[in-house]
Amino acid sequence: MKFLCVECDAPMKLQETRGPDEGSMAVIFGCPRCGKGVAMLTNPMETQMVRSLGVKIGGAGTAAEPMGMVKSSLAYRREEAAAASPPEISASIAGEEKSVNSIEGRDSSGCPFSGAVSEAFAKQESGLSWTSEARARLERIPAFVRPMVQKSIEAHAREKGLSEIDGAVMDEMKDRVGM
Amino acid sequence: MKRYQDIAGDGGSNIVAQVAEQAGRVKSRMAAVRRIIAVMSGKGGVGKSSVTVNLAAALALEGAAVGILDADINGPSIAKMAGVRGRPLLQGDNGVVPPAAALGIKVMSMDLFLPDDQTPVLWQAPGQKDAYTWRGMMEAAALREFLADTEWGALDFLFIDLPPGSDKLPNLADLLPRLDGVVAVSIPSGVSRLVVARSITVAVELLNAPLIGLVENMAAYVCAHCGREEEMFPPARQENTAEELKAPLLGKIPFDPRIARAGDEGRLFLNDHAHTPAGRAIRQIAGKVKAFL
The missing domain is CATH 1.10.8.550 (Proto-chlorophyllide reductase 57 kD subunit B)
Structure with a gap:
């Protein structure tokens, strides 16, 4: 998903994410030229659908954990199943030092939404x-x-x-x- | 105004590249598997999983390296039938090590991740309401991980036991780099034929998948005392199912309560009863599957 400032015909950049709050997230974008902003508000289904992709933000730089999606997303599972890791490990970003909702230092030229969802869930689950x-x-x-x-x-x-x-x-x- | 395609890249989320990398992991893992065989029906209750386990056992008895992937995410039964239920899943150097059943058959199933008999497969979410919108995606992602992240090693045959539903084979085909053969399982009833026919149509006409043929399960009942075969279904239903379904008939497996008992006890039927009518039928069918491939 990409956002375009119609007035400036310029790709918008992620500024901030909020949530999830009862499964909903607010993803706020701004136009780098005129500074106008827009917020995308997701419903819980949309939030979960993105999470269901089983991807990690910035995951290209790190090897995926085997069975990471299954282990992190099953609501109830054997604790010892494949030395299962809790959700916050597999859903978060290796090497990510910024707080979950911070976008500073992140490449904001593309779709930030998918990543924000996983990160925010990681944050929410462990706090x-x-x-x-x-x-x-x-x-x-x-x-x-x-x-x-x-x-x-x-x-x-x-x-x-x-x-x-x-x-x-x-x-x-x-x-x-x-x- | 710029179009979607005019804006390059997907930035730090890197989602598209990760999805491609996921497919690459499946392809890489399956490169060590000589033949991938899907066992499907479309119809529930025809004995797909039982046929899957027994075909795998028949080929393993001949010395082949065999694995079974239980693609029934919500109703897994292979682990129990193969006698590996409750075994630990160990993290290996290159993935999750699948438990080995008798004859060295490697098994991966959602059952191995569940804590007890009563716990269903539930996915974490803000709420389970409207889960129908994303549950299928979670199941597909789980199946992809079972394929890619299991240390299958070098296999001669990997059987994939599909759940009921004519949509399951297309979903699997989307995940796999190749599918070497499809075995359809039916029982000699009109209801089963109706459902299985649709699944075969999907396999052959939509996916152009290599249909190995049809297994007619529970084709007759063999008396444990005298060995006489009795019909399981009304004679009117004993038409030539394979011909009607336009699928080569691989064989008919007579009903034998010892098959069900072996499954309940986690033993391989063929290990104990290879020379019974059902055992012979299974081995003949396995021979045809092997010959096809």
Whole structure:
């Protein structure tokens, strides 16, 4: 999906995403020439259809996790199934350091919507964002214990009132539990 | 005013490239599979999964490397029939390692991801209302991952057990880089013929898929005591199903309660009963499938 400023005949660029809120997202675009904005509001079906594609934002740079869509999207599944990872891992972006709704530094010349959906769901499900360093360290943890470790780290971060997990948080947990 | 095509690229989301990469992963994985065979019916309850498991077993008994993909995402049964239900799925170096049933048959099924007997396949969503709009996409994505992300290794035959519905084969064909053969399963009833005929039309005329032929399941009942065959369906229904469906008849499998029992117990029927009438019929059909391919 692409957006065009009719007046300027110029492709619009993503400025901000909001949500999901009850399954709906607001995706706000602006014209780089005249500055006018427009918001696309999705219904829950549209939001979910994009999520159903099983793609990751910026995924071309990283290998897809095997069975990533199945493991991340089944509402109820065996915890040990293929050392299943929780939704936030497979739905998020490896190497993404920006907060979920931030578009700064992202290529905004194309369709931002699909990516925004997955990212926003990732954010919504864990309530926390991970820096690329923290994410990389998490990925090095054996898969069969990774979900448990991730939950512990996120619980620790919440206890401390943090919204982002970075290397320092990982170090704290390492000292605390000796992982 | 600019058109869609005038605006280059899809930017950081990179969705189009990722979808292409997904197809590439399936193609790469299937390159190590010599023959991909879909088992379909269109009609439920005709014994597709049972036929699939038994054909796979027959070829495995001959020494072939065989895998079964259970494409029935919502009603998976292959894991139970093959005796791998509850086995762990392990993460390998190059994907998810499928559990191996007897005779080394590799199995991948949604059943292996579900926690217990009662849990259905439910997808995470803001709400399940109006899920019909996207559920099919989730199922197709799951099937794609089963194909691409399972460490099938080098296989001689990969059987894909399709759920009922004449739309299932086209969906599968869209995901696969190639389909080497289609086996249709029916029972000698008018209702079944009606539904299976439509599925065969889709396979042959819409998809131009290589139809190996028709298996007539539950063709007769073999008395366990005297070995005599009795008709399962009224004589009026015992017409030449294959001829009516314009499909080569691969064979007729008589009903044998031991097939159902073996499935319930997760044992391979052919391992114990290869020389029964049903066992012989299955092996003959498997021979024809192999010869076709």
